[in-house]
Amino acid sequence: MVLDAYTYIFAIGTIFALLEAFNNGANDVANAWATSVSSRSVTYRQAMVLCTIFELTGALAVGARTASTIKNGIIPSNAFEGNAGVQLLAFACSSAGAAIWVQLCTMNNAHVSSTYSLVSSIAGVGVAAVGASKVQWGWSEGSGLGAIFAGLAMAPFISACFGAIIFMLIKVTVHLRKNPLPWAVFTSPFFFLIAGTICTLSVVYKGSPRLGLDKKPAWYIVSVTLGVGFGLCFLAALFFVPYTYAKVINKDQNLKPWMIIKGPLLFKRPPPPDAENLKAKVPDYAVIQAAGTDSESDVPEKKDTSTSEITPVAAGSSAGSDSEKAAAPSTEYTYEQYQQLLKDADERHHANLRTKRGPLGWAMRTLHKNRFGAGSIHETHNLIALVKRVPAQIVVALFYGMHYDIHVSQVGIQNSPEGRRMERIYSHAPKYSNEVEHLYSYVQVITACTASFAHGANDVGNAVGIWAGMYAAWSKGTPSQAKEDVEMWQLGVIAAVICIGFITYGYNIMKVMGNKLTYHSPSRGSSMEMGAAITILIFSQYKLPVSTSMCITGATVGVGLCNGTFKAVNWKRVGLLFFSWVMTIPIAGLIGGCLMALAVNTPKW
Structure with a gap:
């Protein structure tokens, strides 16, 4: 009878754990990739493929390290006093509380943090299950709630700094030049170097115990990390630079993608006779705000003057620049x-x-x-x-x-409150040439994959920790230990469910994020994603779960401020996001705690 009860609770808990992972993909991962899709560096379908590859890689390589913090750092295993049933029920209610809250928010296009929803739900369950005194409210050697919630302020700020530094480097080195195109072409390998180094460092520094990387000496870590980073930089210089040189500087419109394998030989490829009168064959990365559009996801929007049979009413006079007034009827x-x-x-x-x-x-x-x-x-x-x-x-x-x-x-x-607000915000952001932005669209693919790898390393570990705790308590009949191993197949399942959530339901959040905070372009987007990825990996290395959403939002604001004015950022939406993050803590905790209290105090016959 006891085993049957354990199996029943484990089955219910597994459903909610998988639902929480699904919502993580539909919410946090969608927000992380919204920057790349909004900047037109990748299409949504390309993002799906890349997300799946790098989420799984990040989860399987380094994801297990944060699992122990979520599983045992908030509610110590000894607090259950050997009662595996209570621990199993506590983890099941924690998953349920987080899944219910994030699902409700995602269905209503409200963006919240899956990480903090789960952490808050665990805290609420802990209060109901073992009492408030046994919940780790303090720092607790970096694994308590104090350390985790410190990221609420630290992570966005740190991400904003990293994102701003990277974009200012691009801005000063390339955008502010009189002839920025050659500078963009020949400095691009440097950003491949950054991306390759960060990804490799996240694997080998305090790396996966299953691969034996956690016991490697310092010289090994440095040599492998720099070797991969400079190797990627060398390949970019050997193949990417000649290809983009021929495409955007020589304006060779007959150049085919497969010709990239020719490498330096493309420098000798003569430009077209009328190159001076041609434009480089690159996409249009401009963001257009129009009253109605009908375009495919990989084609720039075109204004549609038709508005069905709706006739707008006349508007009164409003403040704004002449260019803003002329841009809208x-x-x-x-x-x-x-x-x-x-x-x-x-x-x-x-x-x-x-x-x-x-x-x-x-x-x-x-x-x-x-x-x-x-x-x-x-x-x-x-x-x-x-x-x-x-x-x-x-x-x-x-x-x-x-x-x-x-x-x-x-x-x-146009002329809706949000439409006017975004027109004002976009007017404060300098627009750079499509040829320059096109180069950073390639870099942004690397930075987006880095961000997805970082999410797999961090958030997959967060989600799998609860499920691993339930599995250990169910399979052994005793409470899971603080050093309980997380199985590789568990990481793989959770990572796969997160990817499914992004693929099938991520559009629901992505459509309200993207360009709604500030003006996006590939050079800005790559800076945002790299700033967020660096922050996530730093927190992950110190076993501190952090919200991917908070990091990418902070980096977005930091890059937006690099336009030189506070008016280039949509502070109203930033405030709404921060409000939703703060409200997640008591609401998710209350849902999880109430479910646990009801389950523990259910009448028994």
């Missing part, structure tokens, strides 16, 4: 009109999906043809429609996120 949308415009944009997107082949196109057509009619759900025609819709709904849940147009959803409506 003197009209104002009411709340109802604005909501209808958003619905119209979704309908245009869905209509485009219905024309596509494949499972998603079939599912969208099925849902469109079998909409619910008049009357209650139990009406015969509605029951028939429901039966036909169920398979299509499952297909949509699996594939809709892969085809979601992130760029269309991020476009603001």
Whole structure:
């Protein structure tokens, strides 16, 4: 009977642990990749592939180190006094509290920290299970709540500093030059050096015990780290620099991607005869705020003057620069009109999906043809429609996120409050040439992968710690120990679920982040991501769980301030994000604590 009860609790806890990992991917990972997708350095589908590769690599290589802090650092294992059932129930309620809160926020496009949701839920459960006196509220050698919550202030600030330093280095070295393009081409290997060094250092410095890297001498760590970093830098100088030189400086529009293997031979490739009158064949990285768009995720937005049948009402006079007033018509949308415009944009997107082949196109057509009619759900025609819709709904849940147009959803409506606010913010950010930004789009792919690796090293360990504790208590029938090993397969499962959450549901958060804090471009985005990645890896090396969301937000603000004015940052949204982080602590803790209190005090017969 005891084993049956353990199995039942473990099964419920596993469901919530996996749901918490899913929401972690849909929330934190989506926020981390929003910078790259918004800057157009990668498409959403490319981000899915790269995220999967590097999340799994970061989790399996270094993710186990933070697991022990989450699992045993907040509620010591001896606090359960040998009662494995109470410990198992406590971990199950902790996962449930975090999963419920993050799921509610993600469904409503509210961005919160999955890490702090889990930590707060564990603290609330600890109070209900073993009493407030046994919860590690202080520093506790870097593993208590005091150390973890210190990251609430430290992580965004440190990320902002790193991001600002890196972008100012780019700005001074490249953007402020009279002829910035050659400087951008020939300095790009340096940023490959940074990315390669940081990734390698995170693996070998206090590295994975399974690979024996935690016992390597200092000379080994230095030589391997610098060897990989300079090796990547050498490869970039040998292949990337000649390729981009021919593409953006010589403006060779006949250059094919596979020609990168020619390396230095591309320097001898003659430019086109009319190169002076040509523009380099690169994407347009400008951010456009328009009233309605209809574009694919990898194509720049085009303004759409049509607004269905909605006629905006006249707006009164408002303050602003002449350029801002000229950029937008003197009209104002009411709340109802604005909501209808958003619905119209979704309908245009869905209509485009219905024309596509494949499972998603079939599912969208099925849902469109079998909409619910008049009357209650139990009406015969509605029951028939429901039966036909169920398979299509499952297909949509699996594939809709892969085809979601992130760029269309991020476009603001002119003369809406947010649209005007973003126009003012963007006006304070210098716009650099597409050719220069194009070079940093390649660098941003590396920095985005570094950030994803860092997330796998940190957040996967956070999520797996609870599940590992439940598994140990269930399989052995005794409380998990402070030094309990985290199995490799557990890290792999949690990392895979996080990637699935990002792929299928990450668009829900990504569409409200991205360009909403400050102006984005590849050079800015690569600085943001690298600043966040460095901060996350530093915290991870010292076994301090930290929020990826807080780090990327802090780095975004830091880079935004490099425009030289506070007006280049959307402080209202920054305040809303900080408010959501702070409110996560009591709410997630309350949910987890109440679930534990109800479970422990349930009447027994």
